[in-house]
Amino acid sequence: MTGLTNLKYYYFDLGTQGRGEPARLLLHDADVSFEDIRIEFKDWLAFKNEIIEDYPAAALPLVKTGDGEYYGLTAPLMRFLGQQLGYDAVDKKKSHFVDQTADFVSDWFQDCIRIFFQPDQQEVHDKNLKGIHCGRMERMYGRYNEGPYLLGEQITYADFMVYAAMRQDKVLGSLLEKDMPNLFKFVQAFENRKNLKEYITSLPTDEPQIVIPVE
Incomplete structure (x- = not known):
């Protein structure tokens, strides 16, 4: 297993909406602790510029492992986590x-x-x-x-x-x-x-619709 310790998980501050929730659910199910970092849109460009040299994709969602490696984008990240934590197919x-x-x-x-x-x-x-x-x-x-x-x-x-x-x-x-x-x-x-029931119960039952102005 790649060093899935001291994980930092980054996504926009959208509650459970957008593409950020699948990895949270998987990590909770696997009982893997992580720091859940929600990025405001106003802070995104600065954060993007900070990571782009080491992580050329420069897109969220994104996991940074304890050894400084970046893994991101929804399906590739989920596939990586699945392979590392036993959520992949057998053939x-x-x-x-x-x-x-x-x-x-x-x-x-x-x-x-x-x-x-x-x-x-x-x-x-x-x-x-x-x-x-x-x-x-x-x-x-x-x-x-x-x-x-x-x-x-x-x-x-x-x-x-x-x-x-x-x-x-x-x-x-x-x-x-x-x-x-x-x-x-x-x-x-x-x-x-077992590891999801409490987390899912804690989620809001009705979240406001996200509206992002197009400039």
């Missing part, structure tokens, strides 16, 4: 399937984040896109349906991304077993994981 075929799902979730996050900049598109999103993303995930979770997670009984890094996207898109409260049995089963199992 190449399943690993590819997990990566596919993570790619789909990245699209879902992007659609949600677009509303930060175009809040007038919320109704269009709810009417046209939310159902597409949920239906896609219901299908993916039906592939290995002997267990509640994407690969059945084995939880992987993509499961944390899926739950975070569902939470951000306010799907959890309206999820019905008769409509999406695979996702319903997944959420029930995920929210009752």
Whole structure:
């Protein structure tokens, strides 16, 4: 295992919205301590200039390890954490399937984040896109349906991304077993994981819509 000690985790100060929550969920589940650093937008450029020489991607979310290494961007970071902490697939075929799902979730996050900049598109999103993303995930979770997670009984890094996207898109409260049995089963199992239950319960039930002015 790469030195996952004295971790510093950086993302914008958006509560649980945006792309920052999947890694928090995974680290809590793995019982890995980390410093959760929320960056205000006004401080982003200075921070970016500070890290860009050592971390050319210069994008969030980002983990800095105790030995000074940087690992970032949502899916690559989650894949790295999964490999280091035992949340990866056991064979190449399943690993590819997990990566596919993570790619789909990245699209879902992007659609949600677009509303930060175009809040007038919320109704269009709810009417046209939310159902597409949920239906896609219901299908993916039906592939290995002997267990509640994407690969059945084995939880992987993509499961944390899926739950975070569902939470951000306010799907959890309206999820019905008769409509999406695979996702319903997944959420029930995920929210009752030993190291996640207390953390999830502590999260706000209703966060204000993020609006980022476009200059």
